[in-house]
Amino acid sequence: MNKQKKLILRIISVLSAGLFLVPFYIMLINSFKTKKQLFLDTLGFPKTFDFNNYIVAWERLEFLKVFFNSLIITVGSLTIVIIFSSMAAWMLQRTKSKLSTFIFFVFVASMLIPFQAVMLPLVRIMGKLNLLNMPGLIFMYLGFQSSLSIFLYHGFVKGIPKALDEAAIIDGCNSFQIFWYIIFPLLKPITITVSVLNAVWIWNDYLLPSLVINKEASHTIPLRIFFFFGEYTKQWHLAMAGLTLAIIPVIIFYFFAQKHIIKGVTDGSVK
Amino acid sequence: MAKVTLNDITKVYHSNEEGDVLAVEDANVDIKDKEFVVLVGPSGCGKSTTLRMIAGLEEITSGELYIGDNLVNDVAPKDRDIAMVFQNYALYPHMNVYDNMAFGLKLRKFDPDIIDERVTEAAKILDIEPLLDRKPKELSGGQRQRVAMGRAIVREPKVFLMDEPLSNLDAKLRVQMRAELSKLHERLQTTTIYVTHDQVEAMTLADRIVVLKDGIVQQIDDPISLYSEPNNMFVGGFIGSPAMNFLKATIKEKGNDLVLVGKGDFEVTIPDDMAKTMKDLQTYIDKEVALGIRPENILDPAVHDDDEYDADNLIDAQVEVVEPMGSEINLYLDVGAEESIVAVVDVNSGAEVGDEMEFAFDMNKMHIFDAETEEAII
Ligand SMILES: Nc1ncnc2c1ncn2[C@@H]1O[C@H](COP(=O)(O)OP(=O)(O)OP(=O)(O)O)[C@@H](O)[C@H]1O
Ligand SMILES: [Mg+2]
Numbered sequence: 001m002n003k004q005k006k007l008i009l010r011i012i013s014v015l016s017a018g019l020f021l022v023p024f025y026i027m028l029i030n031s032f033k034t035k036k037q038l039f040l041d042t043l044g045f046p047k048t049f050d051f052n053n054y055i056v057a058w059e060r061l062e063f064l065k066v067f068f069n070s071l072i073i074t075v076g077s078l079t080i081v082i083i084f085s086s087m088a089a090w091m092l093q094r095t096k097s098k099l100s101t102f103i104f105f106v107f108v109a110s111m112l113i114p115f116q117a118v119m120l121p122l123v124r125i126m127g128k129l130n131l132l133n134m135p136g137l138i139f140m141y142l143g144f145q146s147s148l149s150i151f152l153y154h155g156f157v158k159g160i161p162k163a164l165d166e167a168a169i170i171d172g173c174n175s176f177q178i179f180w181y182i183i184f185p186l187l188k189p190i191t192i193t194v195s196v197l198n199a200v201w202i203w204n205d206y207l208l209p210s211l212v213i214n215k216e217a218s219h220t221i222p223l224r225i226f227f228f229f230g231e232y233t234k235q236w237h238l239a240m241a242g243l244t245l246a247i248i249p250v251i252i253f254y255f256f257a258q259k260h261i262i263k264g265v266t267d268g269s270v271k
Numbered sequence: 272m273a274k275v276t277l278n279d280i281t282k283v284y285h286s287n288e289e290g291d292v293l294a295v296e297d298a299n300v301d302i303k304d305k306e307f308v309v310l311v312g313p314s315g316c317g318k319s320t321t322l323r324m325i326a327g328l329e330e331i332t333s334g335e336l337y338i339g340d341n342l343v344n345d346v347a348p349k350d351r352d353i354a355m356v357f358q359n360y361a362l363y364p365h366m367n368v369y370d371n372m373a374f375g376l377k378l379r380k381f382d383p384d385i386i387d388e389r390v391t392e393a394a395k396i397l398d399i400e401p402l403l404d405r406k407p408k409e410l411s412g413g414q415r416q417r418v419a420m421g422r423a424i425v426r427e428p429k430v431f432l433m434d435e436p437l438s439n440l441d442a443k444l445r446v447q448m449r450a451e452l453s454k455l456h457e458r459l460q461t462t463t464i465y466v467t468h469d470q471v472e473a474m475t476l477a478d479r480i481v482v483l484k485d486g487i488v489q490q491i492d493d494p495i496s497l498y499s500e501p502n503n504m505f506v507g508g509f510i511g512s513p514a515m516n517f518l519k520a521t522i523k524e525k526g527n528d529l530v531l532v533g534k535g536d537f538e539v540t541i542p543d544d545m546a547k548t549m550k551d552l553q554t555y556i557d558k559e560v561a562l563g564i565r566p567e568n569i570l571d572p573a574v575h576d577d578d579e580y581d582a583d584n585l586i587d588a589q590v591e592v593v594e595p596m597g598s599e600i601n602l603y604l605d606v607g608a609e610e611s612i613v614a615v616v617d618v619n620s621g622a623e624v625g626d627e628m629e630f631a632f633d634m635n636k637m638h639i640f641d642a643e644t645e646e647a648i649i
Pocket of ligand 2: 318319320434
C-alpha cells in the first residue's frame with residue numbers, strides 16, 4: 001500500500017515536472033533553428049545545432065550591458081528592500097502603540113492595490129521629480145516590494161523573543177547594533193524567502209521598466225528581448241536564443257544558492 | 272560593586288487594552304553593597320517590573336533609583352553597569368557560547384586578550400570550558416543557565432539582576448544550581464538582586480528578602496526574621512512550607528489569663544508573658560482576630576516529653592489525611608474550623624486517618640493578626 005502510494009506520488013511528480021519543462025524545451029530547441037525551420041516544425045528537434053542565433057541575439061541584445069543593467073536593478077532594489085523592510089518590520093513589531101499598528105496595517109493594505117491602478121499617475125509624478133530610469137526604478141521597487149516583505153518579516157520577528165533585544169540592550173547595544181548583530185542574523189531564513197520572491201519578480205518585470213526607463217543604455221533584459229518582436233516581423237528564433245541566454249545566469253545562481261533557498265523556504269514556512 | 276537604593280519607586284503601565292496598570296507602588300528598598308536580596312511574591316505582584324526598572328528596561332514612573340551614589344533614573348541600561356540573567360536565558364542563538372559571553376565586552380571595546388582571559392576564567396568557574404564552541408541549541412537547560420550566568424560574570428558589573436533564572440530547570444537541577452549560585456555569590460561578592468516566586472529559593476539564597484504583593488512591599492527582612500516575625504498574614508502564609516495555618520478566634524478574658532476561643536471546642540491560652548508585654552492585646556478583648564500557627568508548631572504529645580508542650584493547651588482534632596514525607600508526616604486535621612489545618616509531626620506519631628487525637632499548640636511561637644487589617648498584633 002505504502003509502496004504503491006509512493007510510486008503514484010513519484011509518477012505524478014515526474015509528470016508535473018515534465019509539464020513545467022515543456023516551455024523550456026520549446027525555447028531551447030527552437031533557439032537552434034532558422035526562422036523558416038521554426039515555423040515549419042515548432043516541436044521537432046532541430047536538424048543541426050546552429051549557434052548563429054545566439055551570436056546574433058548576443059549582439060543585438062547587447063547582452064552583457066543589459067545583463068548588468070538587470071543585475072544592478074535587481075540587486076540594488078533587493079538590497080534596499082531587505083534593509084528597509086526588515087528594520088521596519090522589527091520596529092513595528094516591537095513597538096506596541098496604535099500608531100505602529102496603523103502603519104503596519106497601511107503597509108499590508110497596500111498589497112491589495114493593483115499595480116495597474118497606480119502606474120500612470122506614479123510615472124507622471126516620478127517624471128516630474130526627475131526620478132526615472134535606474135535610480136527611480138529602484139526607488140519604486142522599494143515602494144512596491146516592501147509591503148509584502150514587511151508582512152513576511154513582521155510574522156517572523158514575532159517568533160524572536162523580545163528578551164534577546166533586552167539582553168542586547170544590557171550588553172550595551174544601541175538600536176542599530178541590536179538589529180545588525182542580533183536580529184538580522186536571526187532573520188536569515190525569511191531574508192532568503194524574501195530575496196527569492198523579490199528577485200524573481202524584479203528580474204522578470206517588464207511593465208514597470210517599460211514605463212520608467214527611457215534611455216536605451218539602461219534597458220533590462222526583458223525590455224530588450226521585446227526588440228525581437230517588431231510591428232511586422234516577429235523573430236522568434238532570435239528571441240528564443242535571447243531568452244535562453246537570459247535564463248542561464250538564473251540557473252547558475254539557483255544551482256549555487258539552491259541549498260539556502262530550499263532551507264529558507266521550508267524554515268520560513270515552519271515559523 | 273555598589274549599593275542600590277529605591278526611593279518611593281512607582282510604576283504605572285499605560286496599556287491600550289486594560290487602561291492603566293499600577294504594577295509597583297511606592298517601593299522603598301535599601302540594598303547594601305555585596306548583599307544578596309531576593310524579591311519574592313505571587314505571580315503578577317510586580318517583581319519583574321521592579322527588577323526591570325533597576326535594569327533600565329522599564330521607565331520609572333516616579334521615585335528615585337540610585338546605583339552606588341548615582342541617580343540613574345535617566346541613565347541608559349548599558350551605562351548602569353549592571354548585568355542581567357533572564358528567565359529563558361536569552362542567549363543569542365546564532366553565536367557560540369564563547370561569543371555569547373564575549374559579546375558585551377566586545378561592544379565595550381575591551382582588549383581581545385582581556386576578553387579571552389575573562390571568558391576563560393568564567394568558563395572555568397562555571398565548569399563550561401568544553402562547551403565554548405557550541406551553539407545554545409546544542410546545550411542542555413542547565414548548561415544554558417550557566418552560559419547565561421557566564422555572560423553576566425564576564426562583565427564584572429556592579430550589580431547582578433536575575434529574573435527567575437532557575438525556573439526552567441527540573442527540580443533536582445534547580446536545587447543544585449541554587450547551591451552553586453550561593454557559592455558564586457560567596458566568591459564574587461557582587462551585589463545581587465534576584466527575583467523568584469519560590470519561597471524556598473528565597474529563604475535559601477537571600478541575605479534579605481523583599482516580600483511583594485499587588486505591587487506593594489509587605490516586608491523586608493532576613494529569612495529567619497521573616498519566618499519568625501511576619502508583619503502580616505500574607506507574609507506569614509507566604510513564607511514557610513507547608514503554609515502557616517490561620518484560625519478565626521476571639522480574645523476573651525478568663526480569670527487572669529487571656530484566651531483565644533474559636534469554633535467548636537477550640538480554646539487556647541495566650542502565654543502570660545506575651546499577654547503582659549503586648550499591651551495592644553487588651554484592646555482586642557472580645558474582638559475577632561486571626562490566630563496563625565505554623566504546622567511545625569503543632570505538637571503531637573505522643574512523641575514529645577511532658578515539658579516540651581503545654582498540657583493546658585490541648586485541642587481535639589480528627590485526622591483527615593496523612594501524608595508521609597519520610598522523616599516527618601503531614602497531618603490534615605479537622606479542629607471544627609471552616610478549613611482543616613496542617614500539622615507536621617514526627618514519623619513516630621503513628622497517627623492514622625480517622626483518629627481522634629489531642630494536639631498541643633506551641634503558643635510561644637504562634638502569631639495573632641488583626642482580622643480586618645491582617646497586620647500582626649503579636
Ligand atoms: N508591558 C506591560 N503592560 C501592561 N501591564 C503590564 C506589563 N508588564 C507587566 N504588567 C502588569 O504589571 C503587573 C506586574 O507584572 P510583573 O511582570 O512585574 O509580575 P511578576 O511579579 O514578575 O509576576 P510573575 O511571577 O508572573 O513573573 C501585572 O499585573 C502585569 O499584568
Ligand atoms: Mg516575572
